[in-house]
Every structure is written in structure tokens, then in C-alpha cells.
Amino acid sequence: MGKHSEIFVGLDVAKAKNAVAIAEGGRNGEVRYLGEIENTPEATRRLIAKLSKTYGKMTFCYEAGPTGYGLFRWICDLGHECIVVAPSLIPMKAGDRVKTNRRDAENLAKLLRAGELTAVWVPDARHEAIRDLVRAREAAAQDQTRKRQQVTSFLLRHGRIYPRKKTWGATHARWLTEQAFEHVEQRIAFEELAMAARQASERVARLEAAIAELVPKWSMAPMVEALQAMRGIDLLAASILMAELGDLTRFDSPRQLMGFLGLVPSERSTGDSVRRGGITKTGNTRARRVLIESAWSYRLPPKLGTRKRFLAARAPQAVREIARKAQTRLSARTRALTAKGKRSTVVVAAVARELAGFVWAIGREVAPGR
DSSP: OOOEEEEEEEEEEOSSEEEEEEEESSTTOOEEEEEEEESSHHHHHHHHHHHHTTEEEEEEEEEOSTTTTHHHHHHHHTTOEEEEEOGGGSOOOTTOOOOOHHHHHHHHHHHHHHTOOOBOOOOOHHHHHHHHHHHHHHHHHHHHHHHHHHHHHHHHHTTOOOSSSOOSSHHHHHHHHTOOOSSHHHHHHHHHHHHHHHHHHHHHHHHHHHHHHHGGGSTTHHHHHHHTTSTTOOHHHHHHHHHHHOOGGGSSSHHHHHHHTTOSEEEOOBTTBOOEEEEOOOSOHHHHHHHHHHHGGGGSOSOOOHHHHHHHHTSOHHHHHHHHHHHHHHHHHHHHHHHTTOOHHHHHHHHHHHHHHHHHHHHHHSOOOO
């Protein structure tokens, strides 16, 4: 049997098995379900070897999900093209109420053939490892917040209110050790809650120390260092941004980056009616949160502290100029929008959107190490 020109392979990926469907090239090409295979490199290799006997060119796709990018790398290592699809951007029929592995695989194959799928950016193995480290720190910080809130809530229920404003410092730690309770059950409960809060803080500190040690050895280290010249962005914020966004040169314009971060206004217009709403909040949540938090610093007049001046001096001249321009413009933008009576959250979202543009500009000036 001679080889056909091309097929498009849709994979519905699960923890143990992957459902496989193919769509032959051409508008009226056959769409066929091939069954399920084990989610292993060997099973994937056998599938590709079998299809290679009949088809000349093969393009694969599957949805991004909890199984990660291992399957993508297995297929690419075998010399075939593969894309990882953004699940939220897959076209769906409004009236379709049946969902099975078979139908999902066939639908992916047909949409891949039609060119209707949107691919996500796939990091290399080292980049993914840094991303895992940064996300582990974020999870630890969230756990630390919960543990501290449990301690505070316990004390509040028993009428213990810390007399000062700043908490969880050395003075607050001494105050916690001075708390005594009448019943032994309460003493045990408080000690366990306080110990859990201390352990969560130690975990965050260990992960932050690991980030500070390993990020300078990363290919994105020049970009991380350059971003720290910007007001409101420190080592941790810059590491999160680059771990989540990757190489910024893949965005052709600042507007693409703003849209990817979900910082552009939503819109529902028809005819002569134009209606715009709040930001879309699509795309990468972690990177958007970092920019929102950084944008709060621009409510203050332009100024660089001693630490920030030291970090800015290490950056290239072009980056320092971008950082200076950003600080001047965004501070003025914050004052102007506030004077118009805009809510603080609306002002910060608008400043974060423009801040993303300056981050994109720095990405154009600083090429990541290869």
C-alpha cells in the first residue's frame, strides 16, 4: 500500500491511557478513531511507527493539562510535529451535550486539520523546572497565609488581640510565646497552630533561598536581572514573570502580551453599540497577579531607593532608560486617573496593562541566554 500524503492525529490524554483519532488530509478526508494506547514513551513510539508505514507526514495535538509536556517531547524527539492546545480556546458547539474520550480525540483531529486550534508555548525542560520551583514557592506562601490566619483567628476567639500594627515579626513572635490558656486542650491546640505557622514560614524561606541560588544559572537570568530595574519588581516577581511568560520575543507587540495576560478590556459590541467591560482576566493568572501587585507601587511619586538604584545600575543603559520612562509615565498616569475619580482597582489595572508594555520593551532589549 502506498503512503498517503498527510494525517492529523488528535490525542485525548489521560493519566493511564490516551485516546487516538486521525483525520486524513483534504476537506473530505476520512476521520477515524484508532482506540486507546498506554500513556508511555514505548506505546507512543509503536503508534508512530505503525502510522508511518501508511502516512508520509503526521501532525499531532493534545490539550494542555495536568499530564504536562512529556508527550509533546516524546513525539518531537521522534521527529514529528506536535502542538499542545489551549483548552479554553477550543471551538465547541453550543448544543453538543455528549463528551467522551473518543469524540474529544476525533474533534481535536478535525479541528487540527482545519487550523482552528490555538497552541500554547511549551517551555524546555530547564525552564519547566524553574517554573515548578517558583510555583512551589507560591503554594508555600499561600499555605503560610492560611496557617497564620488560623493562629490569628484562634487568638481572636479568646480575646487575644496584638496591640501593635505590624505582625509576624520578632516582637510578635515573642508576644505569641507569652500567651497562656486555662485549659490544656487550648494550650495544645495553640502550640500546634503556632508550630504549623513557623514551619510554613521556614518552608517559604527555603524555597526563596533556592530561587535566589538557581535563577542566576538559568538562561533567562539576564532578563530577570533587567526587570529588577523596574519599580515594584524584585527578584521573586521577575522570576515569576519570566517563568510564566518565557521568551517575550514571541509576542509581536505589547498588545499581544497585554491580551495574553488578560489585562485588556472585555467588549460586547454590535452594530453602532459599543460596550466595554472590565479586563478579560484570561491567560496566565500568576503573571497578571504579579503585575497588578507591582502596579500599586506607582501610586507614589517617582523615586528610587538605595537597593533599587543598585539593581538599576547593573542593567544595560537602554533598560535603565525604559525603567526611568516607566516610572515617570506610570506615576503620572496613576495621579491622572485618580483625579478623574476612578476606583483604585480600575487605576491599578490600567497601570498594570501599561507596565506590561514596558516589560515587553525590556524583553526586546535583553536577549535571553542560549
